[in-house]
Amino acid sequence: MGLISEITNLINEHGSSTILRERVMLLVQKLDNAEKENIRLKQELTDAKAKIRDQDQELKAWREKEQFTEFRGALFKREQSGHYGKTAYCVVCRTPMWSIDFFPYECSRCGFQADFSKKDMDNVFNELLQRHD
Numbered sequence: 001m002g003l004i005s006e007i008t009n010l011i012n013e014h015g016s017s018t019i020l021r022e023r024v025m026l027l028v029q030k031l032d033n034a035e036k037e038n039i040r041l042k043q044e045l046t047d048a049k050a051k052i053r054d055q056d057q058e059l060k061a062w063r064e065k066e067q068f069t070e071f072r073g074a075l076f077k078r079e080q081s082g083h084y085g086k087t088a089y090c091v092v093c094r095t096p097m098w099s100i101d102f103f104p105y106e107c108s109r110c111g112f113q114a115d116f117s118k119k120d121m122d123n124v125f126n127e128l129l130q131r132h133d
């Protein structure tokens with residue numbers, strides 16, 4: 001029986017004051033238990049939401065990590081098509097790196113340098129595809 005219907009019955013019944021008092025005390029106890037249960041469930045929900053948020057972030061980081069392959073001191077990213085893009089990413093901060101002619105690829109964010117340059121890119125990229133595609 002729900003609390004509201006119990007209270008409605010209590011109001012409609014005309015029993016002795018001792019019986020009424022006992023019933024009221026019982027209802028107060030039930031209400032108290034329901035409040036405690038409500039608090040506990042809200043806390044569980046908050047904890048579960050936080051856990052889901054943490055796991056989402058872990059999954060996102062893992063997926064991102066899976067997209068990259070380290071090769072010749074740079075990262076290459078697998079595109080949604082499943083093929084590698086011909087862009088060298090920094091192994092430290094995953095920023096696309098740049099290179100002019102024979103100057104090694106360099107990260108503009110952290111200064112990291114790969115061990116090959118734009119001139120070498122075709123060979124490096126073909127080597128990557130032979131090994132990883």
Ligand SMILES: [Zn+2]
Nearest residue numbers: 090093107110
């Ligand atoms: Zn970097």
